[in-house]
Amino acid sequence: MLDRVVTQSGLLELIEELGHTHQLIGPVARPVPECDPPVRHFYQRVKHAGQLDLSFSYCTYSPKEFLFPPSETLFNFEKVDGRFTATPVLDEQRRALVGVHPCDVHAIELLDHVFAKDHADEHYAARRSHTFIIAIDCPTPCTSGVFCADMKTNTATQGYDVMLYPLATGDGANGNGQTRYGAVFGTEAGREWLYYNRRFTSPSAEDERSFKAYPQTKAAAFTRELNTTVDKLPALLDRSYDSLLWEATARRCYSCGSCNLVCPTCYCFDMHDHNELSETCGQRRREWDGCQLPEFAVVAGDHNFRPKAAQRLRHRTYRKAKWVKEQSGLAGCVGCARCDRACTAKISSVEVYNQLAEEA
Amino acid sequence: MKPKVAIFSLTSCEGCSLAILELEDRLLDILGAVEIVNFREGMTPRSWDIDLGFVDGAVSTPEDEKELLTIREHCKVLVAIGACACLGGINTLKNPQGKDSYAPYVYGDQAKWFPTTDAKPISAVVDVDYQLPGCPMVKEEFLRFVQCILAGRTFRLPETAVCVECKKNGNLCLYEKGVVCLGPITRAGCEAICPTYGSKCEACRGIVSEDALKAANINLQEQYDVSLEDVLADLRLFGAHQDTTLP
Amino acid sequence: MSTASPPAADAKATSSIYLPEPCIVRSVQKQTDHESLYELSLESGEELGHQPGQFVQVSIMGVGECPISICSSPTREGSFGLCVRRVGEVTNYIHQLVEGDVIGVRGPLGCGFPLDELHGKDMIVVAGGLGLAPARSLIQYIVDQRSRFGSFHLFYGAREPSELLFRHDLTRWRDNPDVDFHMTVDQADEQWRGKTGVVTTLFKGLPKLSPKNTAVVIIGPPVMFKFVVIEFLARGITQDSILCSLERRMKCGVGKCGHCQANNIYVCREGPVFRYGRLKAIREALA
Numbered sequence: 001m002l003d004r005v006v007t008q009s010g011l012l013e014l015i016e017e018l019g020h021t022h023q024l025i026g027p028v029a030r031p032v033p034e035c036d037p038p039v040r041h042f043y044q045r046v047k048h049a050g051q052l053d054l055s056f057s058y059c060t061y062s063p064k065e066f067l068f069p070p071s072e073t074l075f076n077f078e079k080v081d082g083r084f085t086a087t088p089v090l091d092e093q094r095r096a097l098v099g100v101h102p103c104d105v106h107a108i109e110l111l112d113h114v115f116a117k118d119h120a121d122e123h124y125a126a127r128r129s130h131t132f133i134i135a136i137d138c139p140t141p142c143t144s145g146v147f148c149a150d151m152k153t154n155t156a157t158q159g160y161d162v163m164l165y166p167l168a169t170g171d172g173a174n175g176n177g178q179t180r181y182g183a184v185f186g187t188e189a190g191r192e193w194l195y196y197n198r199r200f201t202s203p204s205a206e207d208e209r210s211f212k213a214y215p216q217t218k219a220a221a222f223t224r225e226l227n228t229t230v231d232k233l234p235a236l237l238d239r240s241y242d243s244l245l246w247e248a249t250a251r252r253c254y255s256c257g258s259c260n261l262v263c264p265t266c267y268c269f270d271m272h273d274h275n276e277l278s279e280t281c282g283q284r285r286r287e288w289d290g291c292q293l294p295e296f297a298v299v300a301g302d303h304n305f306r307p308k309a310a311q312r313l314r315h316r317t318y319r320k321a322k323w324v325k326e327q328s329g330l331a332g333c334v335g336c337a338r339c340d341r342a343c344t345a346k347i348s349s350v351e352v353y354n355q356l357a358e359e360a
Numbered sequence: 361m362k363p364k365v366a367i368f369s370l371t372s373c374e375g376c377s378l379a380i381l382e383l384e385d386r387l388l389d390i391l392g393a394v395e396i397v398n399f400r401e402g403m404t405p406r407s408w409d410i411d412l413g414f415v416d417g418a419v420s421t422p423e424d425e426k427e428l429l430t431i432r433e434h435c436k437v438l439v440a441i442g443a444c445a446c447l448g449g450i451n452t453l454k455n456p457q458g459k460d461s462y463a464p465y466v467y468g469d470q471a472k473w474f475p476t477t478d479a480k481p482i483s484a485v486v487d488v489d490y491q492l493p494g495c496p497m498v499k500e501e502f503l504r505f506v507q508c509i510l511a512g513r514t515f516r517l518p519e520t521a522v523c524v525e526c527k528k529n530g531n532l533c534l535y536e537k538g539v540v541c542l543g544p545i546t547r548a549g550c551e552a553i554c555p556t557y558g559s560k561c562e563a564c565r566g567i568v569s570e571d572a573l574k575a576a577n578i579n580l581q582e583q584y585d586v587s588l589e590d591v592l593a594d595l596r597l598f599g600a601h602q603d604t605t606l607p
Numbered sequence: 608m609s610t611a612s613p614p615a616a617d618a619k620a621t622s623s624i625y626l627p628e629p630c631i632v633r634s635v636q637k638q639t640d641h642e643s644l645y646e647l648s649l650e651s652g653e654e655l656g657h658q659p660g661q662f663v664q665v666s667i668m669g670v671g672e673c674p675i676s677i678c679s680s681p682t683r684e685g686s687f688g689l690c691v692r693r694v695g696e697v698t699n700y701i702h703q704l705v706e707g708d709v710i711g712v713r714g715p716l717g718c719g720f721p722l723d724e725l726h727g728k729d730m731i732v733v734a735g736g737l738g739l740a741p742a743r744s745l746i747q748y749i750v751d752q753r754s755r756f757g758s759f760h761l762f763y764g765a766r767e768p769s770e771l772l773f774r775h776d777l778t779r780w781r782d783n784p785d786v787d788f789h790m791t792v793d794q795a796d797e798q799w800r801g802k803t804g805v806v807t808t809l810f811k812g813l814p815k816l817s818p819k820n821t822a823v824v825i826i827g828p829p830v831m832f833k834f835v836v837i838e839f840l841a842r843g844i845t846q847d848s849i850l851c852s853l854e855r856r857m858k859c860g861v862g863k864c865g866h867c868q869a870n871n872i873y874v875c876r877e878g879p880v881f882r883y884g885r886l887k888a889i890r891e892a893l894a
Contacts, residue, residue, distance in 0.1 A: 088623035119861035261527035268865030323871035
């Protein structure tokens, strides 16, 4: 059932208003004449809703960086007379993350889980609890090569404050030539937003009809890329630990870590101290790290627990398709294919899964 | 006692020495902690009792070689700064042409008055304790190095590829534009400045690992329709890889 | 309608799980050329509140953190011990510490030995090299709570006499009638009058074990672990009664940063103490 509906222009006005209390972050088009199509989208901070392109295909990077930045200060420290004081840094800026696709909603759910469980990470929690997520569903695959439907992450029923479903662009009673969004809330904050703004209206009978037909049309639009099913991947991997495929694929791997860095579900990090020139104060920072980087598993004394690219590649694949799911019940890979696009060696996750399936 | 610091230039544009002066206000903080005893870009030479010596420039003449041996003898710790000192740099472009060809080309019939050798990194002549690569060297890295040395901490170069910093900067990968960038095989530490401003990486900080270079050889032949010659030319530009083949 | 709950919205906005607590160095005792023992106490005056087998992250501001096993038992109140080998940047700094210095400590972290399960059991502790440090937290506990355990056999192997740790303790354990203590070195020197050979050679004198009521704790290099496990499996000890402590590159210490993973296991959170029954399925664990 739809909660409310809104036109595209109405939505942009509402987002503009949200910008009075929140930093606005959403998809922005950057011209790239060398590319086909000659534009790429990026989540970035905007001053006005009008700068957003809500009909974007996909964003090159996931919105992860706004919840878990590539580099952040955990605390400032000061050293006086052989003693130290340390003050944590928590980012409580209100943000509205606009235009999050279902794959990234799933990825954020995983980050929520990881950073909250056992020892709650206050740095992530501070950002997350101040972030309002406006998701937009994808009626069709955002681009070729994605395998979110295979990963069962091309739809989301939670993990957002509000989910918008693009309903129709026709010239019928609903359309006026612009996209009309059906809205569903996922949190109390989302409910308030939908019901305390008059630009959101009650869905018409036609809205309800088109929303009812939506899942079927959507399902038909998503083709399968995987020659097996996501549920079979863990068992498949159980039999593939010693497969030669890891070596075969790894001979191309640069170990550059690009796949980790663009992955919306990768959350590994390293911590470093940064000293001011005075040497009396500084920061402890955390930075994104990646299991494909050669030194990731080095311990004191320089022993490397995963010295070979093949071992690292296997580790990543197991995490994405088996271990994360088994441990959290959540998707370790959301099928966004950002890793495939980022890999300059053209190593493809979905191809690896398919080769494993073929082998087994 | 403040450590005595000296900065020397061999065959180069001395841009790396200049980069030190460009640190401006932060340079003053360092100057408070050290005593500069020898710096051609900034002063006349004063002393040869040196704790920490920086050298920019490649060894490209017999004179360079002699000077470098003297420098090494007088520096407790010797640091190569910039692509020329670390890799040979842009000077190495002359090497494949052969001495009989480039000397007359540059100096004409006066060539015999200008003795010159193949260009090489300073590590080919003397033991080098640390390298701060890049064309020019990265000022921030220089600062971090000096800070580490003064505080007694270990200094290490990043062991990751430029891609890491490029991705953290949120850049669109140049490969998506059809550009063969050397980022995946080049040592990070430059904050991916070239790709961030739209130029491909040309490996001025050197190759990150032999494994990455091997992967490049496979990928360029199997995955890309590019001329290996062009890529090798890029790799030669700053002396990152002088061989005529990839491993 | 499901609700997406932002995690830990109630988290105290002023704290951080990554924030170290000031900790005072009470004493420093050189153990070998590479290892020193530090007695520390929290500046707050509170006890660390650890379990044998847990670890802490030691912080030197401006340098970084390093995971160190706690080598004393919580039954010894007032301070806790860390035996630190000089192997890297942070441990180099630790080795410059003197009495009265202040460092940062996060912890206790990880899961220690399942004491409730061990109470009442016959205990066998096998330690190799620096593995004696984490083992000592349990050894002290057993010695202090001796009536809560059955028989106690303790085996310690070091590479050579100069590498023996906790020499005072070694004497005390040897002289304690309630501890069946044996030690050996791989390579003797001229002064050495004790046993020579790998640690498994010490097991010859072991009485017949009662497998149902015996727990074996093994801490040492992976290569030692393998041979010791074989010895005890052969004596009928069950896989889940063999406990071992793993060493990995723990960074965050709270199961997030990914560095200490052995396959699907976050050693820092689920370990460092594991049962052999669990470990044997983890291919990277004993590599």
